[in-house]
Amino acid sequence: MKDKINSSIPADNEIILGIRNGSKTSLDRLYRAYFPMILQLVISNNGNEDDAKDIFQESVIVLYNKVKAGDFELNSKLKTYIYAVCRRLWLKKLNHQSRFTNTAHVFEDIEEVELDVEAHETQNRQFQQMRSALSELGEPCKTIIEEFYLHNKSMQEICEQFGYTNADNAKTQKYKCLQRLKKLFFKSEN
């Protein structure tokens, strides 16, 4: 059993289980096992190390979303899935940068990962809006919101962190911040 854990290519189902449980070790092993493959893919197709990093991390995010949503069926190898997602993402990026002119080739193989990639892109756009809305929000609103909603802290902890003597003051402050954030977020959406 120990050997199996230490082997360079981890078993697919272990990884998936690890993702579901939010295991850091699984992520680490997943990363180390498959990043080289993607590095090779990207570098041999007009990319550099940073492109490879971005593409690979995105594919891991796609995988995580799919696993967490519970609709991940392992009907191919995990390696194949990651490779397919990365390939799709990279072709899109190349196409976007017009470094890759052979567009016919891009569209000739509509893969099963297409839907996953598209969902991921929609989510990316939303998160991008969230990021800019949060940065526009300014301090201390940004931190309060992040601590409460993103990091799931309780109002009690936040009160202590910001030195609010009264929990009600903190709640009022947080409410105002939330309203402003929503305004910023939905403004940029429309």
Next chain:
Amino acid sequence: MKNLELINQIEAYIRGELSQEERVAFEKLRCEDAAVDQLVVEHQEWMNLMAAYGERQRLQHAMDLIHEQIDVHALKNELMPASVKVFQLWKKVRLQVAVAASVAIIAVLSTLIFSGHLAENLTGYSALRREINNIKRSQSDLAKNITKKSKGPVNPGEFGGTAFALSSNGYMVTNYHVIKDADSLYIQNASGDSYKVKTVYVEPEYDIAVLQIVDPEFVSLGKLPYTFKKSTSDLGEDVFTLGYPRDEPVYGKGYLSSRTGFDGDTVAYQVSIPVNPGNSGGPLLDNKGNVIGIISGKQTRTDGAAFAVKSNYLLQTLKEIPQKELERDLAINKKNTLAKLNRTEQIKKMQDYVFMVRVY
């Protein structure tokens, strides 16, 4: 601040922080008030989005930490074999390389073309026609004028070569490449006698030209000492030539090194003999004094490879001359008087029948 209270309540409800009674009361409120229910759903969605955003940030952060531990550079070197890296490099620089190569090719070609080097030397074959150095020649001509009355023109001519007699009545043979583009032709022997000649017949394919002395002062050359060999000579045979790479006759000795000439040309022999521009058209003789060929050229990038047109092609050419072109009878000499002589005697006898050709 009714909304503030409501939101706080919704959040506590979603996070499961409400007590049993509070939860029941809130659920009841939710059932009764559709607006509250709507707000709950909306806020739930909003919180999910923010939680997912937080989740994403954490995941990204975790991955960045892992990534920092990986030595990407070493990994890259390990993954990409040298040939792939070379290929990558090639892909990056191929445009520049192509431009540089084109520039280099254009520069080299234009230099070769403008210097006139290309036309003559691309084949590695150089015909041994001499371009006479005008200044030097005119100086030596002046010197000659003082000591001796010249019969020929003072102008030294633009090109030079060698010719030798075919018959005593004034027929000569030389290379076609010596006399082509000529306005007028003169020949001059070792003792300085100069005669005007005209072209009777040319065979560019064999690089042979037949000339005839048309000078009124010319009488006869006397009996030719050498004969022309009909058959092909053997490899290794000792041969010699007499020519005019400069204004004096120059003797050269060598041996027959191949039965074919430049690039397998069957018309010529390859001869290992020192020859220079001006030797073109000179006779190539064997030990017995038979003309076996006419010196025609040499290979520029190979040592000791000169070429001579075979004598049987000369004889063949002579047969093809139309009779009406010949003012006098062209009788080939059949009696060899050189055979039993030693080399210096042979040369002495030969000398009067080998001429320098001046092309104007």
